[in-house]
Amino acid sequence: xxxxxxxxxxxxxxxxxxxxxxxxxxxxxxxxxxxxxxxxxxxxxxxxxxxxxxxxxxxxxxxxxxxxxxxxxxxxxxxxxxxxxxxxxxxxxxxxxxxxxxxxxxxxxxxxxxxxxxxxxxxxxxxxxxxxxxxxxxxxxxxxxxxxxxxxxxxxxxxxxxxxxxxxxxxxxxxxxxxxxxxxxxxxxxxxxxxxxxxxxxxxxxxxxxxxxxxxxxxxxxxxxxxxxxxxxxxxxxxxxxxxxxxxxxxxxxxxxxxxxxxxxxxxxxxxxxxxxxxxxxxxxxxxxxxxxxxxxxxxxxxxxxxxxxxxxxxxxxxxxxxxxxxxxxxxxxxxxxxxxxxxxxxxxxxxxxxxxxxxxxxxxxxxxxxxxxxxxxxxxxxxxxxxxxxxxxxxxxxxxxxxxxxxxxxxxxxxxxxxxxxxxxxxxxxxxxxxxxxxxxxxxxxxxxxxxxxxxxxxxxxxxxxxxxxxxxxxxxxxxxxxxxxxxxxxxxxxxxxxxxxxxxxxxxxxxxxxxxxxxxxxxxxxxxxxxxxxxxxxxxxxxxxxxxxxxxxxxxxxxxxxxxxxxxxxxxxxxxxxxxxxxxxxxxxxxxxxxxxxxxxxx
Amino acid sequence: xxxxxxxxxxxxxxxxxxxxxxxxxxxxxxxxxxxxxxxxxxxxxxxxxxxxxxxxxxxxxxxxxxxxxxxxxxxxxxxxxxxxxxxxxxxxxxxxxxxxxxxxxxxxxxxxxxxxxxxxxxxxxxxxxxxxxxxxxxxxxxxxxxxxxxxx
Numbered sequence: 150x151x152x153x154x155x156x157x158x159x160x161x162x163x164x165x166x167x168x169x170x171x172x173x174x175x176x177x178x179x180x181x182x183x184x185x186x187x188x189x190x191x192x193x194x195x196x197x198x199x200x201x202x203x204x205x206x207x208x209x210x211x212x213x214x215x216x217x218x219x220x221x222x223x224x225x226x227x228x229x230x231x232x233x234x235x236x237x238x239x240x241x242x243x244x245x246x247x248x249x250x251x252x253x254x255x256x257x258x259x260x261x262x263x264x265x266x267x268x269x270x271x272x273x274x275x276x277x278x279x280x281x282x283x284x285x286x287x288x289x290x291x292x293x294x295x296x297x298x299x300x301x302x303x304x305x306x307x308x309x310x311x312x313x314x315x316x317x318x319x320x321x322x323x324x325x326x327x328x329x330x331x332x333x334x335x336x337x338x339x340x341x342x343x344x345x346x347x348x349x350x351x352x353x354x355x356x357x358x359x360x361x362x363x364x365x366x367x368x369x370x371x372x373x374x375x376x377x378x379x380x381x382x383x384x385x386x387x388x389x390x391x392x393x394x395x396x397x398x399x400x401x402x403x404x405x406x407x408x409x410x411x412x413x414x415x416x417x418x419x420x421x422x423x424x425x426x427x428x429x430x431x432x433x434x435x436x437x438x439x440x441x442x443x444x445x446x447x448x449x450x451x452x453x454x455x456x457x458x459x460x461x462x463x464x465x466x467x468x469x470x471x472x473x474x475x476x477x478x479x480x481x482x483x484x485x486x487x488x489x490x491x492x493x494x495x496x497x498x499x500x501x502x503x504x505x506x507x508x509x510x511x512x513x514x515x516x517x518x519x520x521x522x523x524x525x526x527x528x529x530x531x532x533x534x535x536x537x538x539x540x541x542x543x544x545x546x547x548x549x550x551x552x553x554x555x556x557x558x559x560x561x562x563x564x565x566x567x568x569x570x571x572x573x574x575x576x577x578x579x580x581x582x583x584x585x586x587x588x589x590x591x592x593x594x595x596x597x598x599x600x601x602x603x604x605x606x607x608x609x610x611x612x613x614x615x616x617x618x619x620x621x622x623x624x625x626x627x628x629x630x631x632x633x634x635x636x637x638x639x640x641x642x643x644x645x646x647x648x649x650x651x652x653x654x655x656x657x658x659x660x661x662x663x664x665x666x667x668x669x670x671x672x673x674x675x676x677x678x679x680x681x682x683x684x685x686x687x688x689x690x691x692x693x694x695x696x697x698x699x700x701x702x703x704x705x706x707x708x709x710x711x712x713x714x715x716x717x718x719x720x721x722x723x724x725x726x727x728x729x730x731x732x733x734x735x736x737x738x739x740x741x742x743x744x745x746x747x748x749x750x751x752x753x754x
Numbered sequence: 755x756x757x758x759x760x761x762x763x764x765x766x767x768x769x770x771x772x773x774x775x776x777x778x779x780x781x782x783x784x785x786x787x788x789x790x791x792x793x794x795x796x797x798x799x800x801x802x803x804x805x806x807x808x809x810x811x812x813x814x815x816x817x818x819x820x821x822x823x824x825x826x827x828x829x830x831x832x833x834x835x836x837x838x839x840x841x842x843x844x845x846x847x848x849x850x851x852x853x854x855x856x857x858x859x860x861x862x863x864x865x866x867x868x869x870x871x872x873x874x875x876x877x878x879x880x881x882x883x884x885x886x887x888x889x890x891x892x893x894x895x896x897x898x899x900x901x902x903x904x905x906x
Contacts, residue, residue: 174792176799176900185794187904189893193871194906259869259889262862314865484796572808574798575891588791594891595798596808596899607891614791621789628784643785658788674783682787689789696790730786741790749796 174618180737184617189258199235202250202556203452203612205471206681207232220463223548228455230293231555242292245274249299249554252306257610261310268310272303291550298499299554301330305374312377313606317384324381327374334502335368344408351407366402367502373494373561375400376434383439391439398434398493401427404501412501414459414467420497422582423454423470423559427492433565442565444599446490448478448577449610453496453557458548466549468500473559474690475590475611477580480564481750482573490562490577497559558610568599578747579611588745589690592616613686619741621686623675624656624730625714630723637704637723637731641714644733649709653731655702655721661695669693670728698741704731802901803879806887815840816849817878818856824878824885824898826860827853859884869894 179185192202201207208225216222230243234251237244252267275294295303308323335341341364345357375397382391403426413420432438451473459467478490526537575597579590590611599605614621625643630636637655641647660666673693675682689696702721706714716731723729804811805824810831815821815838825831827849835841841849853860859874868875869889876882877898888895897904 175795176902179794179902181903181905186893186897186902187906190904190906255871258871259867259892259894260871261889262864262866262868262872265866310866314867572798572801574796576796588793589789591793593794593796595794595896596801597890598808605890609891614789616794618792618794619790621787624786624788626784626786640784643783658786669786673786675785675787677783677785685787686789689791693789696788698788698790730788732788741792743791745791745793746796 174738178738179618180620183619183737184614188612188615192254192258196234196251196254199233201229201232202234202254204229204232204555205452205455205683220458220548224458224463224551227551228555231455231551231553243552245271245293245295246552246554248274249295249303250556252303253554253556256306256310261314265307265310268303268307272300272307275300275303293550293552295554296500296503297330297333298496298503299557300333301327301371301374301499302496302554302557304330305371305377308374308377308381309608312381313608317381321378321381321385324374324378328369328371328378331371331374331499332368334499335364347407348405351405360405363402363405364502366400367404369397370400370402371494371499372398372400372431376431376493376563379434380439380445392436395434395436395439399429399431401429404498409501412468412503413470414457414465416457416467416469419470419472420454420468420501423451424495424497424501425492427495431491431493431563433491433493433563438565441567443570443601443604444482444568444573444575444597444607445565445604446480446563446575446577446607446609447493448490448562448564449558449560449608450475450478450562450579451559451611453554453559454500455555456549456551456553458551463548466551468497468503470497471559474581474687475579475587476582477584478562478564478611479578479580480566481576481578482566482568484574484576484750486750487566488564490564492560493563494561495559496557570599570601572596572598575607576746576750577609577611578750586745586747587690588694588743588747589613589617589686590615591745591747593746619737620734622732622734624658624732624734626674627655627729627731630718630725630729632723632725635718637716637718639714639716639731641709641712644714644731647706647709647714647733649706651706651733652719653704653706653716653733654700654736655704655718655723656730656732656736657699657701657727658730659697659699660693661697665692694743696743698736700736700739701729799900801899803898805885805898807890807895808899810834813838816852818852818858826885826887853885857883859886861886870898 181187195202207229213222213225216225230246232250233247234254236247248267248271252264252271255264255267278292278294304323304326308320308327311320311323336344341361342357345360348360349355349357375394379391379394379398382388382394404424409420410417452471454468454470456466457469459465480487480490523538529535530537574593574595576593577591579587581587590613592609592611593616594607597605597607623644625639627637627639629638644653647653658669660669672688673685675685702723703719704716705719706716708715801808801811803817803822803824804814806826810823810825812834814823815835817824827846829846832841832844832846832849850860858878859872862868862872867889868884868886869892870877870882870884870886872884872886874883876884877888877894878885879898879901880903888898893904
């Protein structure tokens with residue numbers, strides 16, 4: 150009997166191996182709900198449900214209502230608005246933000262028709278709408294018009310879509326508009342002179358003219374727009390203009406340290422780590438590459454810097470770089486390494502030289518006004534026994550405007566190549582700052598056409614699990630298993646939407662190392678009431694890279710209460726000493742073993 | 755407070771702290787997050803449908819006539835059909851009329867790509883009425899090419 154069991158087990162293992170369970174999925178096995186198939190559709194659902202796009206956190210209405218400090222409350226509302234997809238009426242001061250986010254979402258999912266309309270609407274509103282007057286309240290009470298770098302990006306995306314459409318005249322106009330927005334980096338003469346004097350005091354041997362030169366370059370260093378402008382001029386047969394633009398696509402100027410300290414405050418070190426000087430000599434900004442390369446890949450990476458209220462009464466906004474792990478990208482075509490993508494553009498670098506003058510003065514004035522009114526209210530309170538000072542403190546927020554275009558990427562990397570005409574498989578491998586591979590970010594795109602006489606323009610965005618053929622899921626740790634009764638109990642609240650009679654997969658989880666397995670049991674759970682799972686994802690990026698999920702059985706729910714689900718084991722044998730999990734994710738195959746293409750491709754270097 | 759009373763209070767406090775700590779631990783969450791990763795295969799899958807962005811696949815006939823070609827009709831495409839022995843009695847106008855009669859959109863008036871997300875979408879291979887060529891590098895592009903319908 151025992152021998153028979155062994156034979157059945159060995160046969161099952163052979164069948165599993167033969168069916169490719171331990172190898173990469175073949176495409177026909179990729180489930181239709183996998184990220185590799187349905188990621189974009191899920192993005193579109195976010196828009197349909199008017200939710201948020203790529204936020205690092207969202208504050209619930211209860212959290213906002215319960216917050217006592219108006220300054221923090223304002224910050225949270227501004228944060229939510231930065232990622233919102235909820236359409237707002239034109240009378241709403243924030244109506245531009247969903248237009249921007251929807252524009253980028255539709256661009257990412259390839260609907261250029263809608264993306265163009267959303268972004269054009271946003272651009273016209275940001276550039277043409279006039280503020281009626283100054284407000285005594287927080288800056289958020291004003292119509293959102295974005296910073297110069299955000300306005301530049303709106304024009305850039307519009308230009309990119311026009312370029313891809315083949316409307317080169319209008320694309321040129323949009324890229325030129327991008328450069329005009331960038332020139333708004335340069336402050337007015339009075340402020341520039343003042344900063345130049347500060348520069349001379351800070352830098353040994355520095356001159357005022359040197360500082361003015363620095364700012365002249367900083368106000369004309371949108372390398373992305375220049376690169377695209379060079380391509381556009383070439384299409385328009387304006388070769389001299391193309392060459393001039395191409396020269397600028399290699400310009401770089403470090404932001405003076407004291408300016409960066411002013412715009413980034415306590416986040417200046419983090420800002421430095423996200424605004425790294427690129428290697429000199431952009432290999433793709435060359436006439437020959439422009440003429441011969443027929444595949445151009447632009448890779449958008451990370452997330453644009455956030456803003457935080459800082460200083461007295463939160464009157465000043467400072468840039469706070471948003472963390473993201475992917476920092477390097479390597480391109481492969483049909484499994485052959487093409488090269489590392491060049492860091493062409495960095496939004497943190499564009500934002501850092503922003504100098505605020507009028508706004509900061511007005512904000513300081515408001516904070517001082519609030520302080521004075523507070524003192525007056527305290528005096529009044531002494532006489533008539535009211536709490537006017539508390540009302541002033543709680544209800545009058547002079548907090549800085551921290552709204553922003555939250556879905557923007559932080560970096561654009563560029564790579565172009567001369568490729569044989571035909572259909573190709575394009576793979577991009579991503580690495581962190583130290584060169585460690587990030588399998589969850591890996592992207593493979595099939596059937597990318599290359600033509601002899603026409604370039605293919607591919608714009609990608611690095612997003613976690615975009616090309617993962619299996620989905621992430623939740624599981625409930627089995628609380629008990631009674632072998633005699635054939636009964637399994639788990640916490641019903643762990644799995645959403647389960648019903649009596651439903652069959653659920655029982656899984657075993659193994660990280661190939663007992664210590665890691667123990668660590669997972671200790672740390673892999675989801676904090677109750679804490680929906681942010683970013684840190685759990687990071688563990689899968691860093692520590693849990695060799696996971697194996699094995700379906701060991703099936704449990705049918707026989708009884709369900711709010712806290713407890715009782716199931717009957719209908720398939721498989723369980724070892725009472727082992728830890729199992731129950732999940733309502735239907736595993737697409739009996740064994741899901743972590744597989745990436747890094748080893749295969751890197752060996753080919 | 756005498757010494758004995760103090761020890762009672764101290765003992766009580768410590769015991770309640772330990773009990774509280776243990777009961778707190780006992781209520782640890784049982785919900786776990788799993789995030790396995792299986793990459794897409796480097797070998798491309800079989801190309802099922804050809805469309806304009808990819809280029810016509812010889813030997814295929816229009817989808818609406820039982821084939822797998824969803825390329826936008828042009829004179830050049832019609833010549834390719836004829837060369838492969840299909841639609842011999844069709845000219846371009848008749849072929850375009852076949853699409854129009856079925857309410858299929860071949861291109862939008864403004865010339866923009868909708869990636870089959872317009873009101874006529876999804877793509878005809880997924881039961882919609884839009885046959886605008888999908889946008890390169892998107893999932894819809896790949897889904898139309900392989901005929902895989904996403905489930906969300």
